[in-house]
Amino acid sequence: MIIFLHLGSVTLAYFFDRLFGDPRVPWHLVSIMGKIISILDNVFNKGKHIKQKGLLVVILGTVFFLGVSLLTTLVLYRLHVAAGFVFETCLIWFSIGGKSMIQSVNRIHLSLKNNNIENARKQTAMIVSRNTTHMNGQEITRSVLESTGENISDSMAAPMFYALLGGAPLAVWYRFVNTADAMVGYKTEKYIHFGWAAARLDDVLNYIPARLTAFLMIFTVWKIKKTTWQEAFLIMKKYSSFHDSPNSGYGEAAMAAVLNVRLGGPTSYHGKTVPRPYLGNGERVLNHQCINDGIIIWNWSGVMVLGFLWMIGGIYFVLA
Template structure:
């Protein structure tokens, strides 16, 4: 077996290593920003061309997802045909853009530092950059809880789901998933503007994360054994017992596993765009979230991501051998 034969097997660990080293540097062009641009440009066109909002939203979502998958597949295919090293580089970079473990940890730790310094207003501004809820009235405990919840939920969106789809269909399918996730974050709201138009995007996102979210609970439980002071057994028990106690069919499982591992209560009612959403609590009977839980959550996220990368790579190797 030559080095060229090994290159396709190395794209996932190489992309993961790039994310661990670089995160999301501002100076690099990022496809997710381009995805956001195409979403913003395509929405008014679909609304104009198709009168039925549900049908318009479905065509809008499917067109963008398939279009980005096709573009990524074309670029990757051309790269591999030109040379193995070029194909490896292109696919690795595309998959790197789909991962966000380091940037998520950096954002969370910046909030932790602000809270530790007593700069609650600054921490409030920082948490507003990573959550979609109204945070104007949040105090230190609320900010810490929102941060931990975001770390827990995004370990799926930002790491495990992209790896899952990369294992199935390489970087192009991971790029397609990233468009699914971006669509949901931009139009998947239950408000008058997007209740019908964004429904397809939200449902596709739910379906895409169904398996990764449940695998995440197991990986988080295993990762908790690698973080001093966390409770692996309680993570698994809480995920099993309370994972379905969430408005989302998927977000509750990683959040419940984090709640159990950290020994804290998450979720609960929150305001979104001025509307109170009465979400159930997860981690019932456990303690309140404090700033000190943020580094522990980041530790848990990092180790979960490492296990996810390793499991994905081993799964590919096992599938090839069998």
């Protein structure tokens, strides 16, 4: 029974996100998370025992967000199943960041299409942490595709996956950890120790979703038509381990494989050029049409993730 309530909530939340995007409210869940993480960063990221303090931040956030969402969900389900279902649906909707990401990506696509490179740089800076000041069109396209490939799992598939496993509370917990990693999980002087716990826990939580999502992304070759399924799978498998992240390489390599492009390479982060290996061996020139194809991959990947979750629900029903 409970798994089908979760499936129903995930499905409604997914379509709410597709139709309406992020709820535009001042008390948005991710906004609250960001403010709390920022406060804890200012309070604890100083003095001695920085690594332990970073771990404490993750523990405090887990207790608060997982605890409050779980307690509220249980209370509402005790009052009425409909109340609990609606609450879970809303929380999962808050946890998914699909349409807002794609809207940003599409604005970059249109800017490049209209040869507005300056606006494309500004828009790209809003979704990546690298320096976009002097990027050309190909560099912008590469950055956008890498971010899109990674976020298909991080922003959409993983919250849905954890919502199926543990309902809204687990999706909320995942979103907190992922937000903490996005804010403090950098290998900079300021965060290399303080953000260690958030980064490692995010790696653990994304291990399965990243690989599952990359596998499903490969099936979008039927829509993009730039390579074969077999070739795309082999490229994704070969290059995914080249990335310095244990998870991000899967989505980025899958994106490169399906589009028949080459991503990766030296990248400017926080004022420093970081050497990175190339992902993929495609010869297609990076341009705005690649970004449009990346949006298609995102949209169809979301549908396939949802279908996969329903398949899991069906298997559970048969075996239960």
